[in-house]
Amino acid sequence: MNRPGKIVCVGRNYVEHAAELGNVVPVRPLLFLKPPSAVIGDGEPIVLPPDSRRVEHEGEIGVVIGARLRSCSEADALSAVAGITCVNDVTARDLQKTDGQWTRAKGFDTFCPVGPRVVPLGELASLDELELICRVNGAERQRGRAADMVFGIPQLLAYISAVMTLEPGDLVATGTPAGVGPLAAGDVVEVEIPGVGILANPVVTAPA
Numbered sequence: 607m608n609r610p611g612k613i614v615c616v617g618r619n620y621v622e623h624a625a626e627l628g629n630v631v632p633v634r635p636l637l638f639l640k641p642p643s644a645v646i647g648d649g650e651p652i653v654l655p656p657d658s659r660r661v662e663h664e665g666e667i668g669v670v671i672g673a674r675l676r677s678c679s680e681a682d683a684l685s686a687v688a689g690i691t692c693v694n695d696v697t698a699r700d701l702q703k704t705d706g707q708w709t710r711a712k713g714f715d716t717f718c719p720v721g722p723r724v725v726p727l728g729e730l731a732s733l734d735e736l737e738l739i740c741r742v743n744g745a746e747r748q749r750g751r752a753a754d755m756v757f758g759i760p761q762l763l764a765y766i767s768a769v770m771t772l773e774p775g776d777l778v779a780t781g782t783p784a785g786v787g788p789l790a791a792g793d794v795v796e797v798e799i800p801g802v803g804i805l806a807n808p809v810v811t812a813p814a
């Protein structure tokens with residue numbers, strides 16, 4: 607997996623997930639960044655940092671940018687997409703709450719599994735039919751459909767590109783559906799998008 611220049615993430619983009627964390631649905635996309643240094647590939651371990659007591663999975667549909675986008679319209683956005691991939695926006699939920707902003711909670715090394723491949727839109731059914739499933743040790747924890755996003759992918763790309771130029775290789779993580787939950791050492795977490803593949807990562811404790 608090539609490391610993206612930047613990773614733009616969207617918070618609270620599914621109604622039921624916003625509700626499960628006691629948040630209201632935003633009136634415009636809620637954006638944050640994850641550092642490219644957090645990226646790992648399929649099969650690589652997610653390392654639980656000693657600073658957190660609650661690390662959670664967030665399975666997400668990832669959009670990989672293929673051509674530069676700056677202040678694009680929703681109609682033009684999809685032509686600049688290289689393809690779709692699976693993302694796990696791993697989050698230290700306790701630190702997200704206590705820090706007041708999300709840089710540390712979302713930014714630990716290994717907290718952004720991406721893969722296993724990038725599939726062009728032309729090889730997939732319509733965007734709205736994209737489905738995302740997240741499993742821990744084979745048990746389903748999350749299931750969501752792109753059609754259920756508060757802000758759809760073209761809308762997100764138009765909104766983000768009005769703020770910052772999206773460059774080839776950049777990754778947009780489109781938000782997680784309901785069902786987030788904790789990860790423990792020894793778990794294997796899978797994010798699947800049918801038609802794209804399965805991103806599987808073991809969870810380990812940081813070496814002493």
Ligand code: ZN
Pocket residue numbers: 615616617664666695779781782
């Ligand atoms: Zn997320």
